[in-house]
Amino acid sequence: MKQILGLDLGTSALKGLLFDEGGNLLASADSAYPLDTPQAGYSEQNPNHWQKAAEIVMTKLLDLRPDMKDALVGISFSGQMHSLVLLDDANQVIRPAILWNDVRTTKECQEIMATFGDQLLAITKNVALEGFTLPKIRWVQKNEPANWEKVAHVMLPKDYLAFWLTGQYSMDYSDAAGTLLLDVEEKVWSAAILKQFDIDEAVLPTLHESAGLVGKIVPELQLKFGFTQEVAIFAGGADNACAALGAGIIKEGLAMASIGTSGVFLSYEADETVDYQGKLHLFNHSVKDKLYGMGVTLAAGNSLSWFRDTFAPEEDFATLLADVGTVAAGSDGLLFTPYIVGERTPYSDAKIRGSFIGIDTHHRLRHFGRAVLEGITFSLKDSQQIMADTTGRHFKQIVSVGGGAKNPDWLQMQADIFDAEILTLTTEQGPGMGAAMLAAIGAGLFPDAESCAEVFVHYDKHIMPDPQQVAKYAKIYEIYQDVYPQTAPICHRLLTEE
Structure with a gap:
């Protein structure tokens, strides 16, 4: 029976859930990583720690289920929203990721809303808050201009894992919506927002549906983990969107x-x-x-x-x-x-x-x-x-x-x-199951979310008011x-x- 893997990249740990196509949980594993608070209001992480955690989790799962080497057909992700990851043209991390719960950007939010608030709300359907990605970009532009000059790629946490696995730059629409850079109705990066805040569209990744194919696992990792067949990598979704799917x-x-x-x-x-x-x-x-x-x-x-x-x-x-x-x-x-x-x-x-x-x-x-x-x-x-x-x-x-x-x-x-x-x-x-469901849909095991949920999602208690x-x-x-x-x-x- 075919297997799918959901990797849930949280704020404190990465969790992997391995399912078969019948919706049965075969194994789970997790690996924690540190949260850095260099000063009050700051919250950062090293993206390399996420990669190491993913390696540990996948290795643990392979130890628990050796048949995963032959049966795994797809991997997808859920991830903490909004957190800013910056890479240079050599794909090296420029600075620690600024996380969703970092609140240093109050002034940037005020500036964004004062100068572009009505347009931002019309395009993104949201207002600028400290958690979102655009204010973090503005903070780096103003406070770390040398770092901003090095930026060749902007992504979110789960997309860093997708890049590690495939070599491709990607982001799904559910996570892109939380950046305040997406035209939610048209499902494209907003040219008006990028122009207003001096962001080159070339640094932004290719947009995908959550169950969309990003690529296949790179040969060196296929060999490292011992997979006997190509494993497809799908874009995944924001943690709340994946939690909703999983529920x-x-x-x-x-x-x-x-x-x-x-x-x-x-x-x-x-x-x-x-x-x-x-x-x-x-x-x-x-x-x-x-x-x-x-x-x-x-x-x-x-x-x-x-x-x-x-x-x-x-x-x-x-x-x-x-x-x-x-x-x-x-x-x-x-x-x-x-x-x-x-x-x-x-x-x-x-x-x-x-x-x-x-x-x-x-x-x-x-x-x-x-x-x-x-x-x-x-x-x-x-x-x-x-x-x-x-x-x-x-x-x-x-x-x-x-x-x-x-x-x-x-x-x-x-x-x-x-x-x-x-x-x-x-x-x-939680969100990890939603990520696995996206891998199952992307791999063609189910035609849509509805048919996948019929197999994966089951309700227990019913409490009436x-x-x-x-x-x-x-x-x-x-x-x-x-x-x-x-x-x-x-x-x-x-x-x-x-």
Whole structure:
């Protein structure tokens, strides 16, 4: 049976998932690499570490499954979005990659929006934020002009692996959309943006569909790994686009709530004319010719980790949350806003900070724990609300992945707060499975994403909303929405006084 490999290049590690064409996970392996923070607000990595990690992962998988040498037909990727990789004309890394979570580019974002904001939004469907690639390019142009002079190739992290494997410069549309250089509707590099910001199109890679063929593995690597046949390399996708594919978010009426360190509320966009006017991110999907909308909560799981580490460091999460089901919806009058590192959606406010509102003498750890879970979910509902207000849609089903899918009480909260049936995955493999699915589609094992998802994606739990709790949470959510405008001026003043 033919095999496909998905390589997921994350912020802290690279994970490889080997599947057969029946959607069965045969083996997995990972390899970590360091994150460098040379000064406050900076976040960088050495792309060579990604390559070494990929070599380690592929070697581990070959040790686990020697038949991979004969059966592997395709490799594809998911990768951290936005992070800037620069190569010179000898294909050497010029400087460490500036990562998606690097926030040094506030001035560049302000400059971009002040001089070209309306045009940028019309072309890319997004506004300039610190995470995106274009502000990072502007920072290098202004602060490291000697390095910018050396630039012959601009790419994103997963595309560096594709280059290593094939010798070809490539980028798929889902990742290109996150650079702020792509005309999202026309699916070409925007000549207007490149001209405005003095970027030569020659430094940008060839654009592909996510399941598009980049090339075949170079002979020296085929020999090194011992593959007995040519292995096709496919472009892959942005991590969120691949996670959506791996969760089956490929049809209208279905959304995904993903709770990791940050949180994402993501929906498949059947209407190609949808325009959120920058209130949400709108990107090309890893599914051919489709889009997805996305809102981000900066501190989702991070809020829960902070709460545990601060108030119950000796307890694991299961113990910490064991009693939250005994607390009524609304945590007996206690609200939490998860703005502990600022917020992205819907406020895009780096200076807002979190709050517990309504603390009373009868509140105990279980009340605070439930309030944290509710606050994270309310924050994700903000994105759901923007989608509903903009498109008139009501999601009947939402797939919960990540930390939010691990606690039954939290799953019920999601059903009640989102007012939708919550689904969980039978086996949750994250973006890496979406990458493997792209390899399977690209290799011709499936004609399209829909037929591939029928084989790879299976749902486990189905949690229905409780109408009484839905009504109660709707009233509490209205109060939650009042917290930001009331506390933002205070938080801004507090930070000014630091």
